[in-house]
Amino acid sequence: MCGIIGFCGYLDAKEELVKGLAELEYRGYDSAGIACFTESGIEIVKSVGKVAELENKLPPRMESGCGIGHTRWATHGGVSEVNAHPHQCGNVTLIHNGIIENYHELAKALENTGRIPVSRTDTEIAAMLIDSLYNGDAMEALRRAVERLKGAYAFCIMFADQKDVIYCIRKGSPLVCCSSEEGSVVASDMVALLRYSKEYFVLPEYQVAKVTKNTITVMELDGTVVSPVMLSIHWDMSAAQKNGFKHYMLKEIHEQPEAIRRTLAPRLKKGKYLLPDFSEDGIQDELFQDTNRIMITACGTAMHAGMMGRILMERLLRIPVNVEVASEFRYADPILDEKSLVIVVSQSGETADTLAALRLARKRGAKTLAIVNVKGSSIARESDYVLYTHAGPEIAVASTKAYTAQLTAFYLLTFRFAYVAGKLSEGQVSDYMKGLNEVGELMERVLEQKDKMKELSKRLTPAQDLFFIGRSMDYALSCEGSIKLKEITYIHSEAYAAGELKHGTLSLITGGVPVIALATQEDVFAKMISNVKEVRARGAMVILITKEGNTTAIEKDICDEHLILPASDDLFAPFTAAIILQLLAYYTSSYRGLDVDQPRNLAKSVTVE
Ligand code: F6R
Numbered sequence: 050m051c052g053i054i055g056f057c058g059y060l061d062a063k064e065e066l067v068k069g070l071a072e073l074e075y076r077g078y079d080s081a082g083i084a085c086f087t088e089s090g091i092e093i094v095k096s097v098g099k100v101a102e103l104e105n106k107l108p109p110r111m112e113s114g115c116g117i118g119h120t121r122w123a124t125h126g127g128v129s130e131v132n133a134h135p136h137q138c139g140n141v142t143l144i145h146n147g148i149i150e151n152y153h154e155l156a157k158a159l160e161n162t163g164r165i166p167v168s169r170t171d172t173e174i175a176a177m178l179i180d181s182l183y184n185g186d187a188m189e190a191l192r193r194a195v196e197r198l199k200g201a202y203a204f205c206i207m208f209a210d211q212k213d214v215i216y217c218i219r220k221g222s223p224l225v226c227c228s229s230e231e232g233s234v235v236a237s238d239m240v241a242l243l244r245y246s247k248e249y250f251v252l253p254e255y256q257v258a259k260v261t262k263n264t265i266t267v268m269e270l271d272g273t274v275v276s277p278v279m280l281s282i283h284w285d286m287s288a289a290q291k292n293g294f295k296h297y298m299l300k301e302i303h304e305q306p307e308a309i310r311r312t313l314a315p316r317l318k319k320g321k322y323l324l325p326d327f328s329e330d331g332i333q334d335e336l337f338q339d340t341n342r343i344m345i346t347a348c349g350t351a352m353h354a355g356m357m358g359r360i361l362m363e364r365l366l367r368i369p370v371n372v373e374v375a376s377e378f379r380y381a382d383p384i385l386d387e388k389s390l391v392i393v394v395s396q397s398g399e400t401a402d403t404l405a406a407l408r409l410a411r412k413r414g415a416k417t418l419a420i421v422n423v424k425g426s427s428i429a430r431e432s433d434y435v436l437y438t439h440a441g442p443e444i445a446v447a448s449t450k451a452y453t454a455q456l457t458a459f460y461l462l463t464f465r466f467a468y469v470a471g472k473l474s475e476g477q478v479s480d481y482m483k484g485l486n487e488v489g490e491l492m493e494r495v496l497e498q499k500d501k502m503k504e505l506s507k508r509l510t511p512a513q514d515l516f517f518i519g520r521s522m523d524y525a526l527s528c529e530g531s532i533k534l535k536e537i538t539y540i541h542s543e544a545y546a547a548g549e550l551k552h553g554t555l556s557l558i559t560g561g562v563p564v565i566a567l568a569t570q571e572d573v574f575a576k577m578i579s580n581v582k583e584v585r586a587r588g589a590m591v592i593l594i595t596k597e598g599n600t601t602a603i604e605k606d607i608c609d610e611h612l613i614l615p616a617s618d619d620l621f622a623p624f625t626a627a628i629i630l631q632l633l634a635y636y637t638s639s640y641r642g643l644d645v646d647q648p649r650n651l652a653k654s655v656t657v658e
Contacts, residue, residue: 050076050077050122050124050652050653050654050655050657051076051119051120051121051122051134051145051146051147051237051652051656052069052070052072052073052074052075052077052119052120052146052236052237052241053073053117053118053119053134053144053146053205053224053235053236053237054066054069054070054117054118054119054205054235054236054237054241055116055144055205055215055217055234055235055236055260056069056115056116056117056118056232056234057114057115057215057232057234057260057261057262058114058115058229059114059230059231059232059262060114060231061113061114062085062086062116063083063107063111063116065231065232066085066116066118067083067100067107067118068244069118069234069236070083070100070103070118070119070120071100071101072238072240072241073120073237073238073240073241074099074100074120075297075444075446075646075652076120076122076146076238076652076654077120077122077123078098078100078120078122078652079097079122080095080096080097080098080120080121080123080128080129080132080134081095081096081100081102081103081118081119081120081133082096082103082118082121082134082135083095083117083118083135084116084118084135084137084142084144084207085111085115085116086115086116086207086212087111087112088112091137091142091209092113093135093142094107095134095135096130096133097128099647100120114213114232115212115213115214116207117142117144117207118144119134119135119144119145121133121134122652124148125148125152125170125171125172126169131167131168132168132169132170134170136168136170136172136173136175136176138176138177138180139164139180139183139209140180140183141176141177141179141180141183141206141207141208142176142206142207142209143172143175143176143204143205143207144172144204144205145171145172145203145204146202146203146222146223146656147203147220147222147656147657148200148202148657149171149172149174149199150171150199150200151197151198151199152171152174152175152200155174155175155177155197155198156177159178159181162177162181164177164181171200175204178194178198179191179206182194185210187216187257187259188268188270188272191206191216191218191257192270192271195218195255195270200220200221201401201656201657201658202218202220202221202222203218203219203220203221203223203224203237204216204217204219205217205235213262214259214261215259215260216257216258216259216260217235217257217258218252218255218256218257219252219254220255221404221427221656222399222656223237223238223251223426223427223656224237224251224252225237225238225242225249225250225251225425226249226265226277227242227245227246227250228246228265229245232245232262233260233261233262233264233265234246235252235258235260237654238423239282239423240289240442240444243285243286243289244286247281247283247285248279248280248281249279249280249282250279251278251280251425251430252267252277255269255270256269256275257269257270280424280425282424284442289442289444295639296445296639296646297444297445298445298447298449298537298635298645298646299635299645301444301445301449302449302450302628302632302635304441304450305450305454305489305624305627305628306489306490306492306493306496307489308438308439308441308451308454309453309488309492309624310489311440312437312438312440312454312457312458312461313461313486314439315329315330315439316329316330317482317486322475322476322479323478323482324464324465324468324478324479325461325465325468325478325482326465327461330435330436330437331434332418332434332436334465334469336390337465337466337469337470338469338470339387339416340389340390340416340466341368341389342368342370343359343362343366343368343369343371343389343390343391344370344371344373344378344383344385344390344391344392344410344415345358345359345370345371345373345392345393345394346372346374346375346378346392346393346394346406346410347374347393347395347403348374348376348395348403348655350396350448350451350452350529350533351394351420351448351452351455352372352374352375352394353452353525353526353529353532354394354452355392355394355455356372356525356528357459357522357525357526357623358370358372358392358394358456358459358462358463359371359372359525360521360522360525361459361460361463361522362459362462362463365463365464365466365472366463366466366467366472367472373406374402375393375400375403375405376658378406378409379402379405379406379409383409383410383413385410385413385414385415386415387414390415390417391406391407391410391415391416391417391418392418392420392462393406393407393410393417393418393420393428393432394420394421394455395419395421395422395428396422396423396438396443396448396451396455397423397654398419398421398422398426398427398428398429399423399427399428399656400428400655400656401655402655403428404427404431405658407419408431411431411433416433416434417431417432417433417434418432418433418435418436418462419431419432419434419436420436420438420455420458421435421437421438422438422439422451424437436461438451438454438455438457438458439454444646444653445646446536446537446646446647446652447533447536447537447631447634447645447646447648449533449631452529452627453492453624453627456623456627457485457488460481460620464482465478481618481620484617484618484620484621485621487617488617488624488625491615491617491621491625492624492625494615494625495614495615495625496628499632501612502612502632502633502636503632503636505592505610505612505633505636506632506633506635506637506639506640508563508590508609508610509538509540509563509633509637510637510640510641512540512562514541514543514557515531515534515540515542515543515563515565516542516543516554516557516558516562516563516589517530517531517534517543517544517545517564517567518544518545518546518547518564518565518567518577518580519544519546519547519566519567519568520546520548520570520573520576521570521573522570522619522622522623523547523567523568523569523570523573523622523623523626524544524545524546525623526623526627526630527544527545527565527567528544529627529630530544530565530567530627530633530634531543531544533630533631534633534634534637536648536651537634537638537645537648538637538641539649540637547577547580548576548580550580550584551583555583555584558584558587558589559587559588560587560588561588561589561590562588562589562590563590563591563592564581564584564591564592565594565630566581566584566591566592566593566594566608567626568593568594568595568599569594569595569596569599569619569622569626570619571599571619572619574595581593581607582607585608590609591607591608592609592610592611592633593607593610593611593612594612594613594629595611595612595613595614596614596616596617596619596622596625597613597616612629614626614629
């Protein structure tokens with residue numbers, strides 16, 4: 050949340066900052082601002098709304114080669130120009146991603162220095178604190194500030210008397226840096242570095258990056274210079290662009306077959322049998338042999354992938370698996386030991402609650418494995434083991450390809466684990482793996498039918514409330530369908546375990562209320578059909594999703610709309626069904642005229658708790 054960027058080099062800084070902010074806009078879009086060193090000192094321009102609004106406000110003459118920029122997701126203080134970053138106090142101009150938890154106490158302590166905040170933000174207090182500690186020595190001021198600041202932060206700071214230099218420091222919130230012929234760049238996400246270089250490094254916590262146009266010097270707080278660990282990006286600019294699609298979300302929905310193939314490819318061991326293999330990931334079979342309990346924790350969509358993982362693992366491994374939303378896991382005093390494996394799931398690898406859950410799991414002595422999309426992210430670095438999903442950059446706020454890539458990772462893990470534990474034979478695993486290998490092709494067949502979903506979405510567009518129902522895997526997928534729909538269409542929606550409806554929620558099913566019923570699982574198919582009849586009897590408009598080859602016959606008029614997925618083992622139906630739910634959400638949002646990629650109040654990469 051909140052995108053930050055700093056540029057120092059040989060190009061027009063304001064233009065580079067605006068381009069970078071547009072790329073980081075998915076992290077927050079309440080307001081935006083930049084500050085640049087110019088001939089007349091530091092100039093600041095801010096604007097409420099999106100980066101495009103800021104761009105319209107920029108003066109034509111603001112010549113500079115060095116500046117910082119911010120796109121905000123409001124935490125402390127409402128959405129206003131005065132609360133927009135950069136914030137300035139005396140010598141200090143800064144931008145911030147994170148939350149300063151002890152801002153109130155710091156503000157009180159600073160009152161008698163004559164520094165009175167004009168905004169309602171925690172960030173301005175940080176600017177005041179650093180200014181109060183600065184007497185020409187930036188490292189000294191930062192060292193002392195770090196001792197006092199509580200919370201999470203990534204700062205880019207300009208000191209008025211150190212022209213064309215940016216200091217960066219972080220704790221919790223992300224910051225990546227790169228050097229190139231055009232200059233030095235720092236940003237919240239490598240997406241904004243791509244135009245300059247494919248080689249970058251993650252600024253370690255509590256280290257300072259001193260950024261000038263020719264170099265980035267990384268130092269410990271005591272001034273000792275250190276060499277950062279360089280990483281490479283394996284995708285190019287086009288991966289982070291719309292490439293002819295109207296929205297990132299639509300593009301990312303279409304990228305899923307490829308994302309799954311990329312996630313599978315390095316883990317396929319071909320021989321007589323097709324087995325998953327994690328040698329390149331450094332995950333040894335001992336990890337599975339030493340585990341008698343699994344705990345999965347994550348937030349939002351990633352947690353829904355975990356719900357699917359749980360069903361799969363319990364079914365095939367026969368060991369207890371729990372799933373807990375990370376923000377609760379942290380405070381639930383979890384019972385873990387060295388035989389527990391905690392799997393954390395995160396697209397960004399930076400979600401604050403998931404990161405905190407991971408740290409707690411490690412503290413409690415559990416082994417940790419992260420399913421992460423962003424290379425070098427905090428969660429990836431801090432876990433004992435990492436299984437990267439290779440979904441490529443996900444820009445739309447609503448997660449799509451990251452979700453199905455996370456499912457792929459769970460299937461791979463489960464199959465290997467089941468093989469190692471002797472629950473499945475080589476032949477059985479191989480058959481499952483062949484099924485998993487074909488998922489991409491099945492998804493492509495569903496994508497070819499997207500016009501059907503487009504047409505159907507017209508029926509959902511006027512809805513005020515909507516329900517998803519399903520059992521077992523279909524219930525886990527219903528939860529994902531529901532979050533997708535509500536976050537981008539603003540239609541109130543709920544996912545219900547179909548058998549649970551009559552324990553209260555059925556009172557909300559009245560004439561015309563849309564119910565999306567997932568019935569892809571043979572073992573609960575007949576029961577699902579009974580639940581569909583129950584809602585239909587109350588006047589619901591039912592969209593039924595089944596799979597080719599469902600053997601139980603159903604009456605023709607059991608539903609208002611019927612979508613049929615290509616035949617596959619029931620285990621793989623969530624992949625194809627996910628595409629239908631994503632497309633329904635996407636087209637409904639488009640028909641409602643909403644900002645599909647950047648829905649209100651939300652942002653990607655939730656780095657605040
Ligand atoms: C919903 C969505 C969010 C994220 C959640 C976790 O479409 O994208 O629910 O899944 O914020 O984010 P990561 O996976 O980055 O930890």
